[in-house]
Amino acid sequence: MTGNRQRHSPLDEGVVFHVHGVTKTYQMGEVEVHALRGVDLDLYQGEFTVLLGASGSGKSTLLNILGGLDTPTDGHVLYGDQDLTRASETELTQYRRYHVGFVFQFYNLIPSLTARENIAVVTEISNTPMQPEDALHLVGLTKRMNHFPAQLSGGEQQRVAIARAIAKNPDVLLCDEPTGALDSKTGIVVLEALQHVNQELGTTTAVITHNADIAQMADRVIHLADGKISQVDTNDTKLSPHELSW
């Protein structure tokens, strides 16, 4: 095991997330599932991280906890100086609202709103949003602005979802299998959009995937297996998405 396992205090410079001793157990029928079994991890400002693991490795659970959608059974998650494990439902909502941008595997766009409106729905409730048109420009969809999700391809829908996630100028962008429902060609376009945002805006980005190829575009790759971090790699030379193939 190599890499970054030493402890950081919440105030350590550049640390956005500080995860310490996080476990997550839940009941599934009569079976007790240990999704996370003691995870320690720091994520840094502006970093593009890939959480890599097979299904059932606990990567989604970890992302959900980071995103304030779930709470750990044990351990602590600090976002800046805010302890997410002790936050109330309202505080978690505020946290998601002002700080986190989400991109989901199945896009989760609002079907009754156009591409532009799908972004506006988020910017309307944010503090320092960009214009929905600008966000769409960043993902190269200016021309499809007034189309409804039903009129967009899967890749386009995912790019709208990315635009929606970044339009509020989030501190952190969390992506759950963003290419999972797409073919590789479209997937690459989407990844390019993510990388573009990360580089242009410096948004801390965490992408979870089971696709090892995607890991090559990350600053750091965190391998998860069986609810634990099994390995952390730092890429000295990142590949750009169009160099990837799967």
Add this chain to the structure above:
Amino acid sequence: MRVQALAIAMVIVSGVGIFIMSLSTLDSLFETRENYYRNHHFAHVFASLKRAPLSLIKRIEEIPGVDKVETRVVAYVNIDVEGFNDPVSGHLLSLPSKSAGQLNQIFLRKGRLLEAGRDNEVLLSDEFAIAHGLQAGDKIRATINGRRKALTVVGFALSPEYIYQIAPGAMFPDHKRYSVLWMSRKPLASAYDMDGAFNNVSLTLIKNSNEQDVIDRLDALLKPYGGVGAYARKDQLSNRFLSEELKQQQTIATIFPIIFFSVAAFLLNVVISRLISLEREQIATLKAFGYSEFSVGLHYTKLVLMITAIGVLAGTGVGVWMGKGMSNIYMELYSLPFMIYVLKPQVILAAATISMTVASLGTLYAVRTAARLPPAQAMRPETPTVYHATIVERLGLQRWFSQPTRMILRHIERRPVKSLLTTLGISMACGTMMIGGFQEGAIDHMVDVQYRMSQRGDLIANFTEPTSFRSLYSLRNLPGVEHAEGFRHVPAKLQFEHRSYRTTVQGIQPRGDLMRLLDTKLKVIDIPQQGIILTDYLAELLHIKTGDMLSIEVLEGSRPTVHVQVVGTTKQYLGVNGYMQREALNKLLKEGDAISGAFLNVDEQYQRDVYSKLKGMPRIAGVVEHSSAIKAFYDTLAETILFFTFITTLLGGSIAFGVVYNSMRIALSERNRELASLRVLGFERSEVAYILLGEMGLLTLIAIPLGMLIGYGLSAYMAFKFDTDLYRIPLVLGLNVYAFAATVVIASSIISAIMIWRNLAHLDMVAVLKTKE
């Protein structure tokens, strides 16, 4: 799946329950009345006369078509109940000893029948006894032909002839101030000089006999003996009131289940569609295995029909239970001696057929929609539904709407039929509730017009027979009487062309203060010196117009037939009459200045004194007091209306709740993913709720004015259906009626919203990200 099945079953249970309750109650009422009439030998033809020897019976029996004949001695009396000072009048009927009578048999509720040879025994009507808390063995006093007599109450009875007990001249039953009494024939006959004679006859007819022919022959027989015209059962007062009541019940019992059942059918459809759409993947899997669309449809139809069958069964149980409860309430209300609960198989069959048909059609339609996709596509995530900008937005109003508001508008427009039906369902709830309030307001208005604008006297004193106008002075001179106006009432048959109607012609004082006629705008009209004014409804019945000549056959005295010009119509909600100037009527009858009674205004302080003075006057047959009659009427009515309002509110509220809650519940389940996604994006629960509840709120707001229109329409329909010569119900809907209906609808929606709000707390944000719907 269990929740959905339960929802389907619940909708059916309530729909079937209400349906069976309404129709079985109605059937029970009709059956009970029929049975009561048959078993107690309620007569087919009735006649009153002055006096005829008993030997006439034989000739009556010989009229072709007559089955049984019973004669009676009948008299109007004043009654004294200890501790009750108001004037009480009674209708005293002779009854054979130890018998319930041959025709119009009484139902002995308590005590015993009359014993032979005991002249002071009397049976009282059960309602009167209850109103006064009388027991068997108690004593009352009655003024019989001018003589006060102490009577012992030996029992309490009901009679098919007096299901509705209304004093002559009164419009409403008042069980405290009017009673029917039964007494042995001998003492009654000797008091009225009727030994070996009778003044009242009832008879039954052989099947398929000609009723009108019997009446004509009976009239001819009785004419020399002062007969005032025989009439058939359909014109018998109590039976008429009851028939009108039952007709109203029939209207209500048809309207309500139809509304409720159609709402239930809509809900059923909604719930089934949801159930099937949740089964989308299974349907695709079955199709992938090679099942045909038809066999998949059949499978789900069987499933839904099984749930429906359980619902119908349970609904029948609930319906029977509620129907029995309702029937018993009506038994009390109409003073029926018993209630035969009738559940016709065709009622259950109809409920089952409707439920099954709606359920099957809904299932097949939903399965078709679900099965239309090729299996592979069905197992992939559903492609997003196609939406468009709504009309309002295209009108350029878009920039005023936030994204959540746009979602609401577009979602409504996306499924116009569903939105429309939901709105209609809520409107129906609103409209249903207005019926209860409408009845109350209408009756207030009727009473107001009748007793505060038209008949304004405190008391009506009726003489035993037409009396000289001079008697009015003796009434005017009673201390406390402020004003008195004499009137002349004559029973008559009014005829125009081939249409005729039996009623009274009232001779009243011109420009009088205590009896005024009103036009359609409720302005007082003057009666001209010549001619007759008819109640507007009577003019319609006879198809007669102002200027036409009306033929009046007087049913009293020498029974002349005269012709009088109709000079106008008057607006009246209660009863139908003809009105003339009293002197003109006297002249027409070729009599002197005669009056039948007087309207009196009495100083409240002296009211008791006036009562007791009137009671002591032998020529006074009875006194009707308006305020107590109105109060008694309201007391009875209040119960009925309260009950009715309770039922309509419950129905309306549950319809509103059923539609709103189910629609929102299903919307929540359909849009679970969308709403959870918004929660993930940082929307607060209230913001998410706005999207879901806002849609329903908007539909509710549209539904309320629409519902008010429906309520107005339903009320107008009922007012129209309820119009009879006994009374006309004015279409009066106060603001409070609208406000109440709207309030209940809004309250039901708020309750549903609160329940949905709690569900929103459990939106599973994590699951929704991992599922593809």
